[in-house]
Every structure is written in C-alpha cells, then in structure tokens.
Amino acid sequence: MITAAQEDHIERHAYLPEHVPEYVTAISRTEAFLFGDFLAYAKRGHLILVGYPLEGPFEEKRMERALEEAVKHLSPESVSLMAPSIPASLGNEDHPPSDHYYRLDLSTVNISQKLRNMVKRAGRELSVGGNTQFDEDHKEMVEAFLKTHSVDEATRFILRRIDQYLSSSRTASIFDARTGGGKLVAFTIAEFKPRDYAMYMFNFSSDARYVPGASDMLLARVIEQAKMAGKKYINLGLGINPGISFFKEKWGGVAFLPHAFCLYHPSRKGLLEMILQWL
Numbered sequence: 001m002i003t004a005a006q007e008d009h010i011e012r013h014a015y016l017p018e019h020v021p022e023y024v025t026a027i028s029r030t031e032a033f034l035f036g037d038f039l040a041y042a043k044r045g046h047l048i049l050v051g052y053p054l055e056g057p058f059e060e061k062r063m064e065r066a067l068e069e070a071v072k073h074l075s076p077e078s079v080s081l082m083a084p085s086i087p088a089s090l091g092n093e094d095h096p097p098s099d100h101y102y103r104l105d106l107s108t109v110n111i112s113q114k115l116r117n118m119v120k121r122a123g124r125e126l127s128v129g130g131n132t133q134f135d136e137d138h139k140e141m142v143e144a145f146l147k148t149h150s151v152d153e154a155t156r157f158i159l160r161r162i163d164q165y166l167s168s169s170r171t172a173s174i175f176d177a178r179t180g181g182g183k184l185v186a187f188t189i190a191e192f193k194p195r196d197y198a199m200y201m202f203n204f205s206s207d208a209r210y211v212p213g214a215s216d217m218l219l220a221r222v223i224e225q226a227k228m229a230g231k232k233y234i235n236l237g238l239g240i241n242p243g244i245s246f247f248k249e250k251w252g253g254v255a256f257l258p259h260a261f262c263l264y265h266p267s268r269k270g271l272l273e274m275i276l277q278w279l
Contacts, residue, residue, distance in 0.1 A: 078265050084259070
C-alpha cells in the first residue's frame with residue numbers, strides 16, 4: 001500500500017494519468033504500491049506495473065529491477081506492463097511502441113486564430129460549466145459512444161467505470177458544454193492532482209446534438225483552469241487514432257513519450273533468468 005510520504009512523492013512527480021492512484025485503483029479495482037520510483041497496482045493474482053519512473057530518465061534495467069521486486073513481493077499469476085519499451089527478457093515477442101503520450105506546454109501554448117474562431121463560434125450556441133456529479137446525461141453519452149464506436153473490452157471496461165473514478169477523486173473536474181436549454185452537447189474530464197501536470201482524461205461529444213468546436217471550447221477551459229492552478233503542462237493522453245492525434249496536435253500537443261504494452265505470465269524459471277541477467 002502507499003504511505004502518506006509516498007503519496008506526496010507521487011503527487012510531486014506524476015506526469016501520466018497512470019501516476020494518479022485514485023484513477024487506476026478505482027478503474028481496475030486494485031491496490032497501489034511503489035517499488036523504487038515505479039508505481040504498481042495489484043489485485044487477485046494480477047499485477048500492473050507502470051514502467052515510467054517518477055524521477056530520472058527511463059532505463060530498462062532500472063525498470064526490470066522494480067518489476068522483479070514487485071513480482072517477488074506480490075507473486076502475481078499475470079503481469080501487465082506499460083512502458084516506453086518492453087525488455088527482451090520478458091519473451092521472444094517484439095513489443096514496439098504502439099502509441100505516444102501527448103503533452104501541451106502551458107508556457108508556450110499559442111492558440112491559433114482559426115482555433116479562437118472555432119471556440120468563439122461554439123460559444124454562440126453553448127456555455128461551459130463545471131459539474132461535480134457524473135449524472136445520467138454523462139452516462140447516456142458514454143453508452144451512445146460505445147454503441148457507435150468499435151472499442152476493445154479493456155477500453156469498454158474503463159469507460160463504464162468513470163463514475164467510480166470520479167467518486168474516489170477530489171481533484172478531478174467535469175466540464176460540460178450545454179445548450180441554452182440545458183442539453184448536454186459534450187463533456188471533458190480533467191485531473192488536477194499532480195503538482196506540475198493537469199491530465200486530460202476523457203472527452204465525449206453528442207452525435208445527435210453536434211456543435212462544431214464544442215470539444216475545443218472545453219479544452220480551452222481546461223487550459224485556463226490548469227494555468228490558474230499553476231500547472232506547467234497538460235498531459236493530453238495517448239494519440240489513439242489519427243483523428244484524436246490531429247485534435248491534440250492542432251492545440252500544440254507534442255508526442256513526448258512512447259507507449260508500449262505487454263501481458264505475460266511470470267514463472268519461477270523466468271524470474272531466475274531475469275535475476276541472473278542483473279548479476
């Protein structure tokens with residue numbers, strides 16, 4: 001489990017959504033642990049290791065030592081590893097980075113006139129407000145998204161547990177874009193717990209009540225609040241697909257960390273081989 005001192009350390013150095021324990025533990029129903037400078041989450045025989053160190057540059061050997069310690073301590077039957085790269089010692093399969101995290105530097109952000117016009121245009125039809133409750137309007141929009149988009153089971157599971165995450169977090173905010181009549185057109189969820197980063201967690205918009213620029217209007221508000229909170233950056237999340245990557249890039253988001261993933265089942269033989277490699 002995470003101690004109060006470790007929680008403070010995580011908050012000071014977090015730069016990924018997965019560095020926010022309230023998010024991961026609520027979504028995956030896990031308990032958080034810290035092994036060296038690497039966060040891990042565990043439940044009923046499964047371990048999730050976030051292979052991005054809270055401090056210092058990424059080094060595979062350093063991550064492997066934390067992974068070995070976590071496996072020895074928690075004895076998982078299966079391990080999910082997300083990291084900038086996957087060590088060859090974990091198997092013969094190649095696991096190249098499949099995506100990148102995008103980051104927006106708030107000290108240099110420069111909103112183009114085209115984007116300003118888009119936000120202004122959306123503002124003629126919509127207003128943005130904060131919301132402390134993940135209500136039926138939000139749930140219906142998520143379900144509509146799941147019905148009209150092809151997503152894997154892991155993503156589907158995450159999206160259907162957003163309400164549990166929000167219930168466990170005091171630092172996440174919901175930004176709603178609504179019509180004058182109060183109809184929800186789009187919403188964004190952002191996390192503000194890390195000292196230097198805001199996290200752009202989720203964004204949904206209505207196909208039935210589509211208003212151009214609604215999501216841009218919401219991101220503009222997130223940027224405004226992040227600046228007011230003294231944040232240096234916004235982690236805009238993974239690229240996911242070309243359309244989402246384009247949205248992040250047009251706001252000045254830059255790919256700053258590769259993302260690779262693997263799932264494997266540790267064995268005593270495999271652990272011994274890993275340990276011998278480090279001797």
